[in-house]
Amino acid sequence: MRLFSSLCLLLLALLSVVSGRSAVGDRVLVILEDESQKGLYSKFWADLEDRDFKLSFESPRNEQLSLFRHGQLAYEHLILTPPKSKGYGPTLTPKILLDYVNAGGNVLLGLSSESGTPSAVSSLLLEFDISLSPDKHSIVVDHFNYDKVSAAEKHDVLLVERPGQLRPDVVNFFGGEGTLAVPRAVGQTLGPAIPLIAPILKAPMTAYAYNPGEEAQSVEEPFATGSQLNIVSAMQARNSARFTVLGSLEMLQDKWFGATVQLPGGKTSKTVNQEFVKQLTEWTFQEVGVLKVFSVQHYQITTASEPSQNTTQIWEYNPEMYRIKNDVKFSIEIGQYDRTHYVPFVVPDTDALQLEFTMLSPFHRLPLTPSTTTDNSTIYSTTFTTPDQHGIFAFKVNYKRPFLTPIEERHQVTVRHFAHDEWPRSWAITGAWPWVGGLWSVIVGFLLFVLLWLYSEPPKEEIERRRALSVSTS
Missing domain, CATH: 2.60.40.1930 (Macroglobulin (MG2) domain)
Known part of the structure; x- marks a missing residue:
């Protein structure tokens, strides 16, 4: 009976592994401080659950929250929404999040210019050589590529084409056709020293980042401009753990999935945020690549x-x-x-x-x-x-x-x-044949000389002359 129950447990474990879409696991922890905002992302949660992920929602204020259990990962994936306070609390410090990544956990970090970026998040990203603007409420705007319907005055809802291939030798997991709506994004810049980081979605050439709280009519020294700004960035550690920075968490909201947007030229189109977000989470949670x-x-x-x-x-x-x-x-x-x-x-x-x-x-x-x-x-x-x-x-x-x-x-x-x-024998090496032939010619010549010396008799006249010479001298 015990053997039968053990086999059943083993079979259930194997079935659970097969049913999961991710290569590492299906447990996802969502850090959401405001429970009322959960309904704004219902399609996003439903898409994750359709892909057999098990979602757990927790508040960063929960003192019992832990990313580890018995020295192992309690969750294989982590989704961080922007906190309204100065950070995520004592249970999710930058040190703990770094330990989580070093242990193989995958992280999707969402940012928002409305709630601001705490210094704890900025210091965490600096560990990966990803820099944010020193202004906590910095926002990316574009006066040429924006939605005329929702951002007619502030120009803070960017309309961006889906990303192309990063390099000829790199597989594009995020490509396709269509327009992305990026509302109120926080721009990032990547350092050149770490090859583990890569941009996924860049801002248009005419975009720039500034603080909307400033009263100046023009921005003299923006944080970054054009393709220097990244809206979505990624870091893949040497242990294959993946850390994705999403500059606009509002991209995941239901209202931007299939929304109708209008370019300044008057052309309208449907957004493809839902398809792009699915590609993004597939890569972050190690379903592809x-x-x-x-x-x-x-x-x-x-x-x-x-x-x-x-x-x-x-x-x-x-x-x-x-x-x-x-x-x-x-x-x-x-x-x-x-x-x-x-x-x-x-x-x-x-x-x-x-x-x-x-x-x-x-x-x-x-x-x-x-x-x-x-x-x-x-x-x-x-x-x-x-x-x-x-x-x-x-x-x-x-x-x-x-x-x-x-x-x-x-x-x-x-x-x-x-x-x-x-080693090959000397006779097998053609280059040694002259030397071998010279050696044997000397040996044969010496033997012939000895034979000639031993068996050659001098003339009889010479013998008689030597004998008479020896007698006369005696």
């Missing part, structure tokens, strides 16, 4: 010496030692998580997956090409010859691209010299 290495193999290959044998012979898999000038094959199996399951990972045509065979510096840097495809993965492989250098080497695959979980595989091996019985 998650890479997994299923296996890594390397082995020595040799060509058969006899025609009756196989053309290629494989030695043991993943050995710890190779010899110089060995032919080696390396392969890595990679899958990409796509909402419910893993699919084969395909490297973009403008990008390359590479293998480095390195000691202190790479001796080989080779492209890995797809050799086999399974239902859930793609096997990339390459073949090369170990260098004529002994020492400690490593197979290294370092693939890091924005919006994809990083791949960093390193397998150490030893490369040795030839053993004494592995």
